Amino acid sequence: MSDIRTSRRIVFQGLGALGVAAALAGCGGGTESAGGGTAPEPGAPLATTAEVPVGGGIVLPDAQLVITQPTEGTFLGFNTTCTHTGTAVNQVDGTEIVCPNHGSRFSIEDGSAVQGPASAPLATIALTVEGDNILLA
Template identity: 40%
Template sequence: MGLAAFTVPMALSSNAVATTEAETATLPKPDPKKKGKKKGAAKGKKGAAKGGKLVKDGDTPIASTEDIPVNSGALFEADEYIITQPKAGQFLGYDSLCTHEGCPVDAFDTPGEMNCSCHGAKFDIKSGKVLDGPAKKPLPKKPIIVEGGQIYKAKKA
């Protein structure tokens, strides 16, 4: 037995507009420069979509600020965090797994760099960007809170 093809008529609401194939071909194409911009979107709130208050994700700190050398970092494998201190008093959190094949980024032999000892990928401690492959993607940042000389994992409130 063969399959029968049939057309199901669609009901249009009073506000709907039906267009033919020829009419669709002549509709204006979206401007790539305006891609993603929504009419009436709030201006001047840079980072508002990302933003949000962070709170501690637990009462147990990952580390003490004294454990993180300036212009270097440390791996906290059980928490899957790397904490770096690019300059005195500035602490950043990163995912500890290399974006190449998921090995822990575990070496801080060169100042300013995080290294994966599995395949030699190198990442910048200030940004997580790849300095040397084979990794192609930067290490994702992970939120932290520094409070009273202790570093905690953080989450959005």
């Protein structure tokens, strides 16, 4: 009987095909997010201004959103999808948004990659502030 071994390349090629199939399957309509939550509608309240620290930010995994406040009164939104492999960023550490997969870090000021392996910035998401509420624009 021959010794059959599966190389990493073959496994990853198979996973790549599955990933493409999963991505194409997700191209249909609807508001369900890839994280399993429901994507917020424009005008939906996301957080209060008091919940987002100045010089930091918060991650809203169900909304696939990071809200930062780099300077007092300036609120910015970024998509949680890391531009390296598509893993969701999961924390804000000081002035950087962190991806747990390979350690990429992004600026809270503009979403730019400040530490690789990611080199592209996080996608921006428009926000508005009404009173003490941060809303999806």
